[in-house]
Amino acid sequence: MQSFTFQSPTEIIFGRGAEDRVAERLRARGASRILILYGGGSVVESGLLSRIEKNLTSAGLAFLVIGGVRPNPRVSLVREAIREGIAAQANFVLGVGGGSVIDSAKAVAHGIANPTVDIWDIWTHKVEIEQTIPIGTVLTIPAAGSEVSDSAVLTNEDTGRKLGLNTPLNRPLISFLNPELAFTLPRAQISAGAADIMMHTMERYFTNVKEPNVFTDRVAEALIRTVMECAERLLISRKDYDAMSELMWCGSVSHSGFTELGRCKDFSVHKLGHELSARFDSTHGATLTALWPSWARHVYKYDAARFAQFAAAIFGVNAGTDEERARAGIRHMEEFFTSIEMPTSLAGLGIGTPGKGTIEELARAATANDTIRLGCFHPLNAADAAAIYT
Ligand code: NZQ
Numbered sequence: 001m002q003s004f005t006f007q008s009p010t011e012i013i014f015g016r017g018a019e020d021r022v023a024e025r026l027r028a029r030g031a032s033r034i035l036i037l038y039g040g041g042s043v044v045e046s047g048l049l050s051r052i053e054k055n056l057t058s059a060g061l062a063f064l065v066i067g068g069v070r071p072n073p074r075v076s077l078v079r080e081a082i083r084e085g086i087a088a089q090a091n092f093v094l095g096v097g098g099g100s101v102i103d104s105a106k107a108v109a110h111g112i113a114n115p116t117v118d119i120w121d122i123w124t125h126k127v128e129i130e131q132t133i134p135i136g137t138v139l140t141i142p143a144a145g146s147e148v149s150d151s152a153v154l155t156n157e158d159t160g161r162k163l164g165l166n167t168p169l170n171r172p173l174i175s176f177l178n179p180e181l182a183f184t185l186p187r188a189q190i191s192a193g194a195a196d197i198m199m200h201t202m203e204r205y206f207t208n209v210k211e212p213n214v215f216t217d218r219v220a221e222a223l224i225r226t227v228m229e230c231a232e233r234l235l236i237s238r239k240d241y242d243a244m245s246e247l248m249w250c251g252s253v254s255h256s257g258f259t260e261l262g263r264c265k266d267f268s269v270h271k272l273g274h275e276l277s278a279r280f281d282s283t284h285g286a287t288l289t290a291l292w293p294s295w296a297r298h299v300y301k302y303d304a305a306r307f308a309q310f311a312a313a314i315f316g317v318n319a320g321t322d323e324e325r326a327r328a329g330i331r332h333m334e335e336f337f338t339s340i341e342m343p344t345s346l347a348g349l350g351i352g353t354p355g356k357g358t359i360e361e362l363a364r365a366a367t368a369n370d371t372i373r374l375g376c377f378h379p380l381n382a383a384d385a386a387a388i389y390t
Pocket residue numbers: 038039040041042043069070071072073097098099100101103140141142143144145146149150151152153181182183184185186189193196255270284285
């Protein structure tokens with residue numbers, strides 16, 4: 001096991017009615033002027049936003065509400081919210097929604113705390129920041145894990161780039177997780193979220209670290225199996241509280257860093273996927289299932305034994321050589337993605353079949369013109385990326 005430092009400081013309030021404790025807990029954490037951010041309207045329709053507003057009003061807490069965050073969130077709305085937050089002297093940002101809203105909330109908090117900096121300069125590492133204001137989340141979809149993660153992903157519509165920023169400043173101070181809030185999710189979002197949760201652990205499981213890491217492996221394998229089982233149950237009955245609870249908690253654990261301890265993360269499929277979202281506005285989880293089988297077939301030979309372990313632990317594949325078991329595991333995972341109605345090719349993303357020129361552009365964008373390598377399991381250059389997209 002490699003040495004590590006782990007700090008996941010987010011206070012988690014989990015269970016039915018968790019959001020009713022927003023005012024009490026935010027006040028305890030020093031919030032007095034709260035900027036609430038939400039998305040396209042699901043939290044208005046469900047009545048969640050008005051419940052939170054009532055809760056804050058009764059507690060005498062001042063707040064300002066900004067909606068309109070889109071999936072694959074845009075930097076332009078973040079800039080607008082930063083201006084309004086500064087004008088209102090907000091000292092806390094609360095994201096009510098999914099990963100897109102929460103990532104935007106993180107960026108808004110950083111922008112308010114660093115008013116002279118353009119937010120995109122932080123995402124492109126032109127400027128390093130050292131402070132932010134506290135961030136809270138009320139989660140409505142188990143998926144991105146942003147409610148605990150140290151990461152936030154923004155899209156710049158002017159440059160066509162979708163970039164993640166990793167910093168401990170991105171860890172929310174507090175997150176409210178009520179599985180019932182996810183009962184209104186459409187099937188496609190349940191599946192895309194489940195796939196994203198699985199991939200946050202799979203992109204940490206397939207790594208180049210050779211030292212044994214038994215406990216982390218077993219946690220990872222149990223998490224992946226749990227998510228698969230619960231996704232299937234939720235596609236039959238989306239109001240299954242027990243299944244939604246497991247999925248939501250797995251979503252947080254999967255991207256907290258806990259399934260990475262003692263090794264390093266790869267995340268190359270995520271980076272290839274971000275290029276598809278930047279160019280075609282594709283749903284994040286769908287980009288991952290569209291690419292993973294091709295990524296796996298491209299790289300498994302560099303450590304077939306690792307893929308064979310995965311096949312045995314997840315699908316009970318115990319017969320054959322490492323190579324045979326590895327290939328069977330990849331095939332079973334592809335079948336699982338199909339069974340939960342997720343795409344396993346670019347054509348399945350509804351973007352047609354990209355031509356050779358587009359594939360090369362995507363591969364060059366992902367690898368900064370072939371100057372950087374993606375991931376660590378088998379570091380990918382532009383030619384690898386193009387082969388996987390193809
Ligand atoms: O905008 P509203 O109206 O709320 O609708 C959303 C949106 O259309 C809807 N939705 C959410 N909760 C709902 C609901 N609809 C009905 N009932 C509910 N309870 O779902 C749609 C998708 O929302 P979004 O926030 O985009 O989903 P998700 O949580 O999957 O977040 C995806 C974003 O997170 C980034 C992705 O790249 C993508 O931009 N990620 C962030 C990460 C992080 N910060 O750590 C890690 C991930 O790997 C990922 O990259």
